[in-house]
Amino acid sequence: MIVEHTVREQTLLISLLAAHSAAILLWVAGTASRRKALVTASVWTFAAAFALNGVLIVDRWLEAGRAPFKTLYETLLFYPWCVGVATLILLALHRLRVLIPFSSAACIAGLAYAMAKPDVEIVNLPPALQSAWFVPHVVTYFIAYGALFLSFVLAVLAIARPAWRSEETGKGFEEHAHGAVMFGFTALTLGVVMGAVWGKEAWGDYWTWDPKENWALVSWLAYLVYLHVRMVRGWTGRRAMAVCASSFAAVVFTYLGMSLLPTASESLHVYQQP
Amino acid sequence: MLLTTKNKTAGGAHPPAPRLLKYTAGAAALWVALAALGRIPLTRFQDSLGAQALLVLVVAVAGTWLWGARKELAGWLVSPPLANLFLITLLLATVAGTVVVQGAPAEEFDARYGAGAWFLRLIGAENVFQSLAFRGFLAMLSVSLVAVVVRRKAWRTSEWGFLLSHGGVVTILFGGLLSSVYGMKGFIDLHEGKSANVMIPKDEKGNFLPGQVPLGFALRLDKFEIERYPLDYRFYVHEAEEEDYKLASSTPVNEAGRWTPIGKTGSSFRAISIYPDYQVRSEVRETAGPGGSPALQLRIQGAGQSQTVNLLAGVSGRDLLDLRAAKSLVRFVWELDEKNPPVTTATVPERHQIEFRSYPGAPPEEILVKPGDSLRLADGTYVLDVVAYLPDFVYDGKTKQAATRSTMPNNPALKVSLKTPVPGDAREMWLFGLRPDFSKDHNKYPNGPEIAYHYTPAREPAEREILVVGSTMEVLDYRRGVLSGRGPLRTSGTSVAGLPDIFCEQVLARAQEIHTPLTKTKEWRNPAAEIEIRTGDQVRRETLLAGGRQALRIGTGDTLLVLEKKPDDVKSFRSRVSVLDGANKVREAVISVNNPLSYGGFRFYQSNFRKEDPTYSGILVVKDPGLSVVYTGFVMISLGIIWIFYVRPRILHARSAARRVAS
Structure with a gap:
């Protein structure tokens, strides 16, 4: 039943907001009082929120009978999950618990935006999106967005706290930021390539200089500039991190800024806003 | 793009600021020069000997200078700042191509940007991606990338990532060049049963070009199919928002049985009955109570079926039956003022x-x-x-x-x-x-x-106007306003006033009309719903017709409740086609969106359909000889990046470990 699904989705959204808020509070309390147990609880709360977010996506997937990545609202439910994936990977690899409050805040922002602009109904999938490329293209892209968000957070932390070193790994924020960029940029590249191949199958063109494509290119070039100043020109420290952090602006604009462009009305990619 | 360790000039050896300024200014000047050069129509050079001579001279001078400076040029081509300069230039140009309206007609462009239009034209921003400047920079980027790969001797294992990623970009650009030089695009309009052996060519922007391009074979549309999502009628609430309406809620008909709020009005609605194929059956019933009017029940006998029509005396518009085919009019009155009969004698204007x-x-x-x-x-x-x-x-x-x-x-x-x-x-x-x-x-x-x-509409006097008088059970026959006969009204067997197929069923002195809504069939041909709207303690009943024919205004009037089909109901559309070589069928295929047909060096894409013409199918034709090159580039760049980030560090790590062991 559609009405029940809407109610269930609202309940899940509110629970998610509560879980992420709890994760932030636990982290802040744990860090301020230097009580490790609270920080650990914050990590588990975050993991629980991530699982709940997965339930939300699967529920909508089943209700819609298709992958729920069609509208802005649907991607706003998916983006927090991808931030979760990237955060949990970094937690597992490098024990970067400092990411929890930032990731949770980003999730809250996305979910609150989704709650403010919910889809009135589940829209039908048009023929162009009915492709085997739909899910891998979108998932790869959003995983890239998630990783690049973390690279942004880590770059800002690296600028603020250049001397900080992890007790476990001995690495600073800058190295982690760079690691997140490497992962995010790889995913971004694969996402663009998949999009191009799909575009060729659907419309006969792998590249049409469509505004969304162009901004995908701008994001890609922005990170390429960062990678070149770091890996070729040997920039390190604050100025490299400043380039890294500012590159994320292109990603945000690619995701959410399209409707501001005068050329967007011709775009085939811009999210429907019902 | 050299390794930092090898590049002595990188970092702090030279003060970077003046060089950055020099490079930036150079890039900007080059961009503007190329943008300007791209605006010159090439035909002028082909036509004028003087212009050709000038071009040769410019090329010769530039070539000589570049030859003289070739060492410097080679160094410059592989210098790291240049790589960033290219990246940033292309980045800014791409941003410009989305912020500035592209390919707009000159007047529209001038109107939009006013005094700034000349500047935008100067930098080629009105058509960035087709401009000589953008393409020139892509070409220079390619040359620089090749130079860098050669200089770095990037064929060694640890450098494979570098080779693949940088070579991949060159490969993609080369493939794109092949596509744009040797590729073409066209369109075929097909109808079921018809075939086409030519396409109408299109340019890069999708505009049709004159002439036709032969395919070398024919494509026949055997069948065109449109598949739709299941019919899904819903109650939609729209709320007025400034100039427009915003969709506020959507309730499927089968879930509308419970009270559902209507936007922010405070009212709610629920469906009592849903009629997929709505029709109203009207009956007259005798009534003893107050109200009601005299009624005449007529039966119209058609081919194989009969229909009942009720005429109500004294109810404007409901007291007459217009028989256009018989150029006749039947009017029912209860009492007749014979001196002043209600008969039209002159034209009534619209x-x-x-x-x-x-x-x-x-x-x-x-x-x-x-x-x-x-x-x-x-x-x-x-x-x-x-x-x-x-x-x-x-x-x-x-x-x-x-x-x-x-x-x-x-x-x-x-x-x-x-x-x-x-x-x-x-x-x-x-x-x-x-x-x-x-x-x-x-x-x-x-x-x-x-x-x-x-x-x-204007009404001409009918050739025959028949008055049925209820109180006296009489029929009066007027021809062009003049009484030409009268007789008793019979309620069985004989037709009224000799009109074929019109029979009187009964006359009721005081009757009420009762309307019964019903569904004629189970198919969603003419959906309607009977609903209740509750505001506070009050509940009112309404009938809502689907298909944009009716909208109920709720509350203060800026909230609308409608019954509509869920939009975008086309699930897929596909063309069953045959490839014909002369009269022989050489291939059968189904073309659908995301599923093109490759044949004879062309790819055929399902492009569009026409709602009003279900036998039509629009097919986009693309010839793209650079495609496999571009795809090779995609694979190279993807593998290259993975190699640089995740394989190369392991190789280098293993090598240094091996060296440590050896020493």
């Missing part, structure tokens, strides 16, 4: 009636108007000017003007201008006689006045 409400739900003002009238409405609050009348309204998309197709009132439309109390606020609008509700909904101010237009 009538334009305006129904005006100063706010939704206000008592209507009903006024007969004619073109040229100026009315003061709602005690002079509003002024309504009747500007024009078109009997057979049509909107001409080419001239963007309203016109009339004929003098027959097939689609009567009235153009009016409404002045509101707001100074300077006047709105011109078209009202349509056939769709009074349409006028109401499409010309509305939220909470503001509503105007509906009712049109009554």
